[in-house]
Amino acid sequence: MAISGKTVDTKQEQVESLRSPTGVGLWQRKSFQRIVRGIFAYIFLLVGSTLFILPLLWMFSTSLKPDVEVFEFPPRFLPTSWDWNNYYLAWTALPFTRYLLNTCIVTFSNVLGNLISCSLAAYGFARLRARGSNVLFILVLATMMVPFQVTLIPTFILFSKLGWVNTLLPLTVPAWFGWAFSIFLLRQFFMGLPRELDDAARIDGCSYFRIYWNIILPLSKPALATIAIFGFIGNWNNFLGPLVYINKQELYTLALGLNLFRGQYVTYYNQLMAVSILSLAPILIIFFFTQKTFIRGIALTGIKG
Amino acid sequence: MQTTALTPPKKPKRKMGKMARREELAFWLFILPWFIGFIVFSGGPIVASMGISLTEYSILQPPRFIGLENYNLLFNDELFYRSVFNTVYYVGVSVPLGVTLAFLMAIALNQKLRGQTWFRTIFYLPSVVSGIAVALLWGWLLNPDFGLINYMLSLVGIQGPKWLYSTTWAMPSIILMSLWGVGGSMVVFLAGLQGIPEHLYEAAELDGAGEWGKFWNVTIPMISPVIFFNMIVTIIFAFQIFDQVYIMTSGKGGPANATLVYVLYLYRQGFEYFKMGYASALALILFLIILGITVFQFAVARRWVYYEGNDATGN
Numbered sequence: 001m002a003i004s005g006k007t008v009d010t011k012q013e014q015v016e017s018l019r020s021p022t023g024v025g026l027w028q029r030k031s032f033q034r035i036v037r038g039i040f041a042y043i044f045l046l047v048g049s050t051l052f053i054l055p056l057l058w059m060f061s062t063s064l065k066p067d068v069e070v071f072e073f074p075p076r077f078l079p080t081s082w083d084w085n086n087y088y089l090a091w092t093a094l095p096f097t098r099y100l101l102n103t104c105i106v107t108f109s110n111v112l113g114n115l116i117s118c119s120l121a122a123y124g125f126a127r128l129r130a131r132g133s134n135v136l137f138i139l140v141l142a143t144m145m146v147p148f149q150v151t152l153i154p155t156f157i158l159f160s161k162l163g164w165v166n167t168l169l170p171l172t173v174p175a176w177f178g179w180a181f182s183i184f185l186l187r188q189f190f191m192g193l194p195r196e197l198d199d200a201a202r203i204d205g206c207s208y209f210r211i212y213w214n215i216i217l218p219l220s221k222p223a224l225a226t227i228a229i230f231g232f233i234g235n236w237n238n239f240l241g242p243l244v245y246i247n248k249q250e251l252y253t254l255a256l257g258l259n260l261f262r263g264q265y266v267t268y269y270n271q272l273m274a275v276s277i278l279s280l281a282p283i284l285i286i287f288f289f290t291q292k293t294f295i296r297g298i299a300l301t302g303i304k305g
Numbered sequence: 306m307q308t309t310a311l312t313p314p315k316k317p318k319r320k321m322g323k324m325a326r327r328e329e330l331a332f333w334l335f336i337l338p339w340f341i342g343f344i345v346f347s348g349g350p351i352v353a354s355m356g357i358s359l360t361e362y363s364i365l366q367p368p369r370f371i372g373l374e375n376y377n378l379l380f381n382d383e384l385f386y387r388s389v390f391n392t393v394y395y396v397g398v399s400v401p402l403g404v405t406l407a408f409l410m411a412i413a414l415n416q417k418l419r420g421q422t423w424f425r426t427i428f429y430l431p432s433v434v435s436g437i438a439v440a441l442l443w444g445w446l447l448n449p450d451f452g453l454i455n456y457m458l459s460l461v462g463i464q465g466p467k468w469l470y471s472t473t474w475a476m477p478s479i480i481l482m483s484l485w486g487v488g489g490s491m492v493v494f495l496a497g498l499q500g501i502p503e504h505l506y507e508a509a510e511l512d513g514a515g516e517w518g519k520f521w522n523v524t525i526p527m528i529s530p531v532i533f534f535n536m537i538v539t540i541i542f543a544f545q546i547f548d549q550v551y552i553m554t555s556g557k558g559g560p561a562n563a564t565l566v567y568v569l570y571l572y573r574q575g576f577e578y579f580k581m582g583y584a585s586a587l588a589l590i591l592f593l594i595i596l597g598i599t600v601f602q603f604a605v606a607r608r609w610v611y612y613e614g615n616d617a618t619g620n
Binding site: 033037038041042044045048049052053054055056058059062070071072073074075116117118120121123124125128129130131133136139140143145146147148149150151152153154155156157158160174176177178180183208209212233236237239240243244254255258259262263269272273276277279280283284287291294295 | 325328329331332333334335336337338339340341342343345346347348349350351353354357362364409410412413414416418420423424425426427428429430431433434435436437438441442443444445446448450451453456459485492496515516541544545547548551552555568571572575576581584585588589591592595596599
């Protein structure tokens with residue numbers, strides 16, 4: 001599914017150049033309507049995108065301001081000198097490198113765990129016949145509807161009994177045991193793959209695991225990429241989990257670190273914005289490199305859901 | 306031998322035999338991680354939270370059974386009603402505004418114009434960077450004295466409110482921030498709009514439909530399943546709002562509980578006062594509210610959501 005693109009534009013132009021010489025009254029009116037619609041859309045898009053991009057530009061501009069220029073009114077949009085030192089000061093004011101490392105551990109472990117456990121379950125649900133499999137799949141769907149908060153208290157009690165509070169385990173272990181949403185998404189994708197491939201491999205004596213590993217997974221890269229990206233962002237931004245389970249500062253994630261920084265350096269908005277930008281950098285990078293996968297993935301979830 | 310005499314032999318059962326049993330075993334092995342996770346991290350906890358909600362439990366002391374006392378307390382708890390009110394206020398305003406805005410943006414992006422890739426990226430980006438950094442950014446943007454928003458309002462002669470420091474404007478501040486993140490819904494709408502077959506528009510044109518006619522009689526019915534999907538998802542997530550409020554109000558839900566949303570209250574009961582029983586009761590009530598609204602939406606959907614005659618692919 002191509003989302004906008006030059007081919008459409010050029011085709012449109014061709015059609016218009018073909019039609020315009022034969023211009024009749026009715027056609028004139030239609031083209032007029034189209035132009036008005038285009039102008040309205042353009043105004044809306046320009047105003048809207050300006051409003052949407054402004055906060056980010058403002059964040060960037062604030063992050064470079066010297067202390068004295070942060071509280072100027074009326075504010076200046078460009079700092080007189082670009083004070084990159086804010087980034088260094090903010091990053092070293094608290095052990096952010098440590099927080100970054102913790103966030104990376106949690107995020108990468110969870111993305112990997114999710115990919116493995118969810119694709120296994122999804123393959124089972126998509127391809128293997130067993131008594132009760134439909135009932136179990138309904139359970140998968142049902143757990144998608146249950147808000148995280150309902151399971152929060154009992155799992156907190158469980159983890160505290162296990163002595164896992166103030167370790168990274170409560171944040172990492174559950175991801176290795178599947179996540180309903182990803183299972184659902186992957187199952188839908190696997191169902192769309194031709195079954196003949198499986199059958200042929202079965203006849204050749206492949207085990208189910210080899211079919212899953214050597215046939216299904218390589219064909220499912222787009223869906224797996226979608227899940228990896230969603231998982232990355234969700235885990236990177238996770239706040240409530242670390243807030244509940246982590247009190248020790250050396251185990252803080254970036255989200256907790258940012259909150260701590262805000263509490264301690266209330267008025268240093270330039271440094272606060274600098275460190276916020278640093279914490280977002282990986283997400284921004286991933287976003288710009290994988291925008292297509294991203295949007296295809298959202299379309300996948302949206303339309304199939 | 307005896308059994309065959311009693312019941313007629315079932316052919317398919319014989320046929321299944323070894324192969325089917327192996328397939329069944331493989332199925333269980335494949336879903337095992339999920340199944341363990343389901344028992345330990347979701348199914349089990351849901352059942353457990355029902356039990357815990359009937360107790361007084363601070364983790365340090367063993368739980369004490371108190372029957373429905375937590376629910377009794379809850380329905381007489383002013384802050385419970387306050388948090389329900391605040392959350393319904395947030396959901397009731399942010400969801401309709403957000404879905405409408407996302408829809409308008411998708412329609413504008415679906416026009417054949419130059420530069421659409423850029424516009425789409427700009428609209429979509431904020432929804433991706435959601436999280437703590439965004440809440441901090443908006444705290445700064447909404448700063449009553451030095452924030453960008455009040456500065457821009459002052460340019461058009463409006464004296465901006467105190468935003469997060471005002472009981473009236475604190476919740477609208479949070480809603481405003483949520484609108485910045487509608488890009489996710491927008492992309493879903495955009496995919497839906499691009500999935501509408503061109504021949505429907507051509508047919509409508511032949512029947513003499515103008516721009517509005519095409520919009521109301523082709524676009525709206527065809528996109529209604531996507532509107533429905535976006536409503537369901539955004540409402541479920543909106544009810545669970547927590548991070549932004551916690552960050553922007555330093556975990557207080559202030560001023561004067563004006564932004565004390567449901568999950569923040571739940572968090573406070575569970576992890577500040579360690580009232581696990583009470584917090585579990587709150588969690589279950591939240592679940593019932595969300596479930597009720599979702600079921601209601603599905604029931605009403607038949608009246609307004611248009612599904613094309615289903616074909617075999619089920620799309």
